[in-house]
Amino acid sequence: MSRSWRGPYRAAVSRRRRSLPRRLFDWFLAIAILGLLILLSARLDRSEPRLASGSAVVNDGDTITVGDERIRLRGIDAPEYQQICRKSGADYACGRASRDALARLTRNKAVSCSGRQHDRYGRLLGDCKAGGVSLNSAQVEAGWAIAYGDFEAEQARARQRAAGLWAGSFEEPRAWRDAHGGMVESDRDHGGSFLDWLRQILRFS
The missing domain is CATH 2.40.50.90 (OB fold (Dihydrolipoamide Acetyltransferase, E2P))
Structure with missing residues (x-):
């Protein structure tokens, strides 16, 4: 591995590693929002005057x-x-x-x-x-x-x-x-x- 591209390669790997927690958080947030929407929809369907x-x-x-x-x-x-x-x-x-x-x-x-x-x-x-x-x-x-x-x-x-x-x-x-x-x-x-x-x-x- 030449020194000319070793630095950018390491930087890219580092960015991917740093972004993993962020990606997990984004997935968790999306699942939480979807769950809340399902809950609200179910509750509204049951809501009668x-x-x-x-x-x-x-x-x-x-x-x-x-x-x-x-x-x-x-x-x-x-x-x-x-x-x-x-x-x-x-x-x-x-x-x-x-x-x-x-x-x-x-x-x-x-x-x-x-x-x-x-x-x-x-x-x-x-x-x-x-x-x-x-x-x-x-x-x-x-x-x-x-x-x-x-x-x-x-x-x-x-x-x-x-x-x-x-x-x-x-x-x-x-x-x-x-x-x-x-x-x-x-x-x-x-x-x-x-x-x-x-x-x-x-x-x-």
Whole structure:
């Protein structure tokens, strides 16, 4: 072996040896991605809408219980039951008012809900109707819940009419929960919905 090409030959062998771990890593990564895609595909194939119907127990302005299913109304956020807001220079129990508004919508009516995801607290994220009326939309339209990833048009109309919460001043429910150590909701506008979806996809029970 002449000295003129011994150096390039050794360099080529060295590059091949150095690239072996990289090639193994690339193969491992490809197999892992393929496995994840197969897992997601299988899970999505099994994912059927969860349905619940019957009389509703209203927990607060955006949460109800139908049968044994606790349901968080998707796309909206209502003040917590203990939350206080301001109107006409005085405090009032806006959380209770929001709950009462939802109770009026469901009173003496069969409620039907549908959803595919559960949040981190095990509640079904659902779209619900009572007497043909969307509870999600109606709560925002009446001003007793704010848009939380959906129903922006309904909120704009409620705000223009100074309906419900918009008749005075209020702290956004998420900020109120943070300040009072309450349940922390997923942020639907900043990736929380995706995280809930991923969590649901990877749950096998």
